[in-house]
Amino acid sequence: MTDRVARTVETSAPGRSRASTLAQTLLRSEWPWMLYLAFVVLLVVFSFASPWFLSIDNFLNIGRQTTLVSIVAIGMTFVIIAGQIDLSVASTLALSGMAAALAMAHLANFWFVGALAGLGAGALVGLINGTLTTRLAIPSFLVTLGTLSAARGLAMMVTDTKPVIITNERYFRIFGEGNLLGLPAPIAWTLAATIGGVLLLHYNIFGRRIYAAGGNPIAALYSGIQIKRVTTWAFVLTGALAGLAALVLSARSHAARPDVVQGMELDVIASVILGGCSLFGGRGFILGTLLGSLIIGTLNNGLVLLGVSSPMQLIIKGAIIVAAVAFTKR
């Protein structure tokens, strides 16, 4: 046996270039730079590939098409940062749409009656999700798996699966087809939800509490954060935003149907994760989420414009999403 068992050898530290330090700082920074890059690349590729892609009208299309996912994903961002998950959003959306349409059909045919009913129904499902998760300490994955099923069932039961026709022109204009602030209504609502989300998550103490609850629930508890209450509110917010999305969808299709947007929760979660949220909580951004949703929406749009076959679209979409997450992750 030699004299030396273990030895670490000293060598000189090579000087590292400023550029690589900058690159590392960017890569390590909390902001999803790579995602922005991915989005730009996507835009450039599609612009060259399709003559129809690069136009205001088409961008408005993408904006409108991504509205539902974007709005719901903003709520989901709060839930996921809080270390939870909400699988019930698509069902909540369907139920909220039914509530809005039925309220206008049965109570009073005013747009705000429908709006209140839709948002209220969504928030109520969120409240149930949040309460069961926090008070009974059931994992939110299971709770919302339950409400995913139950809310859909309820939406189908209220009219025996029949659609409810909406006849309020004002409602159509405000939520679906008109212009607000010079923008198509769905885009305006997406923008409003985004701004609200940014303010609430990044500039309000509610956001700070959400981050702490997801980052380290015990440390948050030891810092006096009422995790249960904060988490419940995150679910309520998500439910209400699913309600808002339901208003947009039902106004656009002039009816509420109980079988709409099945499986949308997966697109929503994909957008949020693509946008830089950690599935384990404590990390994420509203603008990242919006970008995640836009990337998926742009992919959907661009692939149809290019005339790619439907099964091929699914394959390409899946591959690009996984690649984007791999690149975005540090």
Next chain:
Amino acid sequence: MNVSPPVRFALAASVAAGALALLSSAALADVPASCVKGVDLATLGPTSIVGQGPHGEKAASVDMLKLSDADAEKVKAGHFKVGISMQTVNLDWSQLQVQGITDTLKKYGVSVTGVASAEYQVDKQIADIENTIQQHPDGIISIPVDFTATAPTYKKVSQAGIKLVFMDSIPTGLEHPKEYASMISADSQGNGQIAAQILASCVDKGGTIGLVNFGVDYFSTNERTKGVREWMQKNRPDIKMKQVDFTDPSKVSQIAGDFLTANPDIKGVFAVWDQPALDTLSAMRAQNIDIPVTTVDLGLQSAIEIAKGGPLKATGSQRPYDQGAAEAMAMMNALIGKETPAWVGVQSLPVVQSNVLESFKTVFKKDPPAELTDACNAAKPGCN
């Protein structure tokens, strides 16, 4: 959930007012004067069944299934029992089918043991059929959720000495008449022809149309699109056709919208069933596109859209109640040992603005709801 008639009326009145306002702004579509009006309803659509069965059979007509008085007595004397296995009971279509079956069977004293709903799940349907076999009925009427996985289970039905009648399609490998008595379906290709004919009347010479097709290999939807293509090639070879496929019905709005963006030359759209047509309409509204749309199948919302006289011009409707009645007749023929045709086609029904109320009654066997009559009243005289 029920709405009291006065409330409905009030609501419908406001719909109508709104619809009128909307139409006045949007009715400046760039379509030929011949659109719809140039089509004679009496001669619209095929006079006989045009499609072929899944195995290339020629269609038999419903008339072949009539029972003589003597046969009817035989059926009554048999005290037969029949079970039903559906893919779902949540669609108007399936409810009307079941209603048609039960009404007709009842007339001849045949009882229905139960209606199982597979909720589109293969394993649920397999269990449903096995359970039904255990009840020892004399016959089973069923729509298969899937063509391959359920086939072995369906084979057990005939092995148990139970007569089997299919609606809509036949699982792979089942042989007539050994393993099933008959299959009754709509004339999907004929339905497609109706949609094609009306769409063609709305498109100028040399124009282009878009087909919003279901990208999953499914007999009845394939037949519809095939019907449109073949009719166009034969009767309007000047019209060019472009096609987009969707596999997820919840994404039609996006896909159809993008399809129209990428193909601004499209002057008319055929959508493979009514919900994709409605989703296409919603994308068109958002993108300020106003081109004629036709489809197959009739629902309340599509009926209202047709009644309004908007872009949705026509649909070729199935007659699920009548199909149900035909299934019941085929079953009873089989039960008393008569020969039954492999495939019976039930003729299509063309629905346009001028006959939408009456068609609704024909298809749904009930009076049209207030929303529909109000939309129709508001669109007089086009609708009546």
Next chain:
Amino acid sequence: MTKSFGGVRALRGVSLEVRPGEVHALLGENGAGKSTLIKILSGVHSFDSGAIEIDGAPVAFNSPAESREAGIAVVYQDLSLIGSLSVGANLMLNREPTSRFGFLKKRQLMAEAEDFLKQHNIPLDPRANVGSLPFAYRQMTEICKALMGRVRVLVLDEPTSALTSDEEQILFDAVATVVRQNVGVIYVTHRLNEVFRISDRVTILRDGVNVGTFNTAETDMKTLVAAIVGPKHATAEAKAILEDEALHKGQPLAPSDERELLGLTGVVNDRLRGVDLSLMNGEIHGLAGLIGSGRTEILETVFGLRPIEGGELRLDGAAQHMRGPAGAIEKGVALVPEDRQGQGLVLDHSIERNFSLPRLPYFSWASWVRRGAETEETEAAINRLSIKAPGPSTRVRNLSGGNQQKVVFAKWNNERTRILLLDEPTVGVDVGAREEIYGLIRNAARSGAGVLVVSSDLHELILLCDRISVVVDGRVVATLGRDEFGDAEHLHQFIQISQIEQGQAA
């Protein structure tokens, strides 16, 4: 060897040589690079330049598994055990005896684990569930786990920080057994007396570079302390550490006014069996006792984490009902928990965010965060507590243990804190930072707050406290004034005797 983290250069050409059969102590302040070096040795981190050799042959590894394969076994400060498995199953993890068909041979597993424990003279039951063991025993399991298999280099990172002196002795015996098998041991610690008790040689790191390697027998504490803290405060700090005891013995910090701030009378809950305790304004009150005696639980009860089932808790003489930590914080109670990474900090968040967390309403206007004020006060706190960090936005995860602990202190270092509860406040904290933390504690008391300190380090309690209460089996058995403490030895005996008396009484 060089290593950088997000702009922080943790190691700048460090070398270390360990001989077979020697215990080599590694000393240094927090942030000096000890943890980084160990993480490199264990394969958690890669290094930018340099080399590692074992038995003269260069080795390279990119993962902990490869490092283990090469014969380096590391026992971490943060435990890496699976709580739901037994001691035996943890020890045999990944080297379970299996039958020919891949089935687990459970009996053989337990037998092997038991043999191993006996051989090393370690008092652990291989069938005990790790999750239910006291911390010290979990730590011993961890060490045993590292010793399983072919080990050439054993790295112990602060192994004694949570051990009582009896348990410490067991550990040292175990280390001696290992050394006899010609294994090289790298022993990281903050406790200088241990260096003299156990090590053959000692290497000191400061700011990511070697300061020197000494033969333990030829050096003394003064030299080592000077080397650790560096030329800047060498004299001052060394003096502080060595003479602190004498210094403070002479001038007790007499409470300015003898008002009772916090009182517990017969407090009973799931872990406490009638606690009587009173904490005065401006008093530093120690809680001594063995691990599992209920010291920590007293703090948790005061902080509202454990509901009170019987007895009374008074604040300023008025009976209180604590409704969770939020309610306790509302009333000016603050807790610096034992497990700062698990309980005190959100590691992935910035210093700033951790700092403002307990006082979000204060840092907001109509619920909107006042970011300017937040940053400003965080910067002030970073300066005040001399936290070594690039800035308020630095992620807490990138800080060293001592600086992390200072961030936890910073959270509560404000005028609203009236009762400061400290659980092992200096565990894993280096000499310099420890002294600074003592300063913070004294300042808090001076400004009128009451401080309740739990510590396994009796020297620390004697140094800091005005009174010390001895906790045995969920009960305070005695409260000693400053003139009754005696020295650490004496206090230790007192605790042991109380323990035995309680056992007999029960």
